[in-house]
Amino acid sequence: MADNIIRIENVTKQFIGGVKAVDSVSINIERGEFFSLLGPSGCGKTTLLRMIAGLEFPTEGEIFIDNQPSSLIPSYKRPTNMVFQSYAIFPHLNVFDNIAYGLRKEGLSRSELNRRVEESLAMIKLQGFGKRRGDQLSGGQRQRVALARALVKRPKVLLLDEPLGALDKKLREEMQIELRQLQKTVGITFVFVTHDQEEALSMSDRIAVMSKGDVLQIAGPKELYEAPNCVEVATFIGTINLINATVKAVNGGEVMLEGPGFGQFKAPAMEGLKVGDKIVAAIRPEKLTLAGQKPATGAFVEGMIKASAYLGDRSHHQVFVKGREEPVFVAAQNVERAMGSGFDAAKPVYVTWEPKSLILLKS
């Protein structure tokens, strides 16, 4: 039985005006895991996070924090701490007092308080910054102060509301790695809200994908990417090619599908599929291969490269296939150190794949 430090049971949050920001959501978060809430703006992830923090209260349902029901517990009595999106660094206090803020009530001796704050400063690599004020720090430094301020209280759960959104790309990637390592070192549960799917995939143990107040899928990064449970999740995470297909034949472990541009092709069977059913077949760009020659065996389609983007380690190609409106996205690793695109734009190319790489999704 999993040790769930947070159990969200059928929680709904309805605002004045009838808008349901969160609609009957149930999520279990395990102790010690790095859990992300992922989704576009307005999907309810921040509202859900704020309900865990106690800054909002559910209209229906209950949130159990370490097996205690929390609906009557205000935020300042919960064992959770939050890193706010705007960092919320107190402008009238310096860095030391900001970090020490939540410790003042705990009755620590002066030396103990100092020790813990200094420890925090060292952990975020801002030793000596104690006397500085918020407006003297860079965005990244403020973010770390916000982090330290929350962690110094040793909460059971750390809540992070899009903390890396305001940082530039390089800094953001550095912080992603640092945060992940920090979580492993400190060992507490992190609940992380973001709209950036790459961020969520790289940092999390498990992710809940949300849209319009609902949870679409909860799974680890690999499962979300390789086995999304619906079209919305599949298209939200990474890029994917979708084929609106009809089932032509069912043969035990395989089905034969037919779709525009692709003609007839095999795919792994899915439970309950019958001939004539409409289904969406999906395949990730990196599961497709480009060849200059028509392959002797295996499934393929012929097309023309209309656009290519060179990204250094890989190239993204858009291949237009007759009978299909949208291009087929193919991602190829640039294994060879050759100059030039490697493919002649004037000549037809051949896209091949393994049938087992296809994902079948109900539309």
Added chain:
Amino acid sequence: MTKPVPEAKRMGDSGSGLLAFAIAYLLFLYVPVLFLPVFSFNDSIFVAFPLRGFTTRWYEQMFADQDMLNALVASLEVGGVVSIISTMLGLLGAKAVTRYRMPGQGAVTGMIMLPLFIPEIILGISLLILINGLNFQLTLVTVAIGHVMLCTPFAMAVLTSRLDGFDRSLEEASMDLGETPWMTFWRVTFPLAAPGIVSSLLLSFIVSFDEFLLSFFLSGLQPTLPVYIWSQLRFPNKLPGVLSLGALILISSCVLVFFAEWVRQLGTSGERKVGVA
């Protein structure tokens, strides 16, 4: 197609014209009032040109007037009490309106701001009816009550705009870190709203100190300073004394208001930058 005209050029010809108008307007606003200080030093009981020499005897005469001093103290006491009460009420109201979503909020705020839009005579007579109906005596307390009703909307307006300006998540962060709402107010809201609070105290004080009509209806035996001045206006030989009193009041009001406005916008730009990443 015509190109967009840069603002400077657009204002170009009318620019200097408007500036001249603006300066004339400022003069129109201030010059009439400047005659009070000017003639308060004039060695004559008539407010007439030509000026007859510099004297401070009107000021000395005024400070020797015990009735005037009593009225001054009365106004100071009432002003002090009223500014504190109005600011406290205004702070609670401002906090409610800026931090919580309440249905019917617009209507309630409108009712609270109503005294600013109703002629003072109506406010005066209706309060008089109420106090009379409750069989209360007219004293400085009744004056203070009337002033509280008048100053609270001012206080709330000043404080609402101040609280609106700083990052709401600062208070949430404080509560998240373990502080109760009460302590959050003292450790976070109050220091950050302090300029607004000071400004509200000063402005409410000035409104109460200078207030005439309500006090006229609601005061009993001890007049406030404006009511005292009013009673002196029918005596021509008291005129220069009134001028000197008026001059002092005007100048101190100007200084206080300038200070209050300066304090009010203190740190707003700074905090807006820092509170939000």
Added chain:
Amino acid sequence: MAVRVAETGDHLTASAGQATSEPGFLDRLRAFYLRSDAAKGYVLLSPVMITMVALLAAPLILLVLYSLWTQVGLHVDTAPTLQRYQEVLNKQSYVDIFWRSIGMSSLVTLVTVGLAYPMAYYVAFGVKRYKFIWLVLLTIPFWTSYLLRAFSWKIILGYNGVINSGLMSLGLIHEPLGFLLYNQTAVIITLAHAYAAFAILPIYVSLEKIDRTLLEAAADLGDGAWARFWRVTFPLSLPGVVGAAVLIFVPTTGDYVTPALVGGPTGQMIANIIQVQFLKIGDWPLGSALAISAMAGVAILVVLFVSAMQLAVRQIR
């Protein structure tokens, strides 16, 4: 208040293991309070609301009640009657004073708003770096004693006052001008000066809010400076202008101090006769009926004015 309700969370955490038992009424109330933003807000707002209800709503209701009663000798007969209103509406001098007040206030509003608009325009569009100083300079008069500002006009316009003695000592006139003081003109001048600051801020705010890129778009589409002002700036600033007009019109109709100081017999306004009823004659029911009729009249005129302005501005395209 808010604090005490929430503090009991202490023992709630301890006994949370029994949370599955039926929540009591108090618990449900607390839960409602914590869940409801509106409840917390209204609790905070309650002291202000109670104060205003007691000091504003209740007195105004009493005023209405008094207007329906009758003054008999030294006491008040509380049998409801509309007679006071009949008296007010039938007495020609009251009706005359009402319309005279409306006329004077309208003139004051016109002059004040007309002068304030260019001033506000200058600060909004012409001033780049010292807006704050200009705004403070323009609003300081607003906060200083109204009584003293009205009084300064009395000494300026008087028979032996500043203007007369100044003009005489310059040799421009040989006798003081008697028409400066104690008439309607004096009231209008004084009110226009006293209420000038009221007009500036609303107009300034609405001008300042105008998105400058709208004007750039208008220029790009072929409008010169005057057309841009008339077709874009002016209509967008109209709410501020209407607000300023109402903000000046309503208080000036009910003004007491200025007519009393500089109005003389021909410059009296409604507030002066109301004051007489209350503090001299003592017929409070009549005074109340007078006050309410005047307020109602002003309110109707304001509504008509605002609607007319809204219709008019729709014509500007």
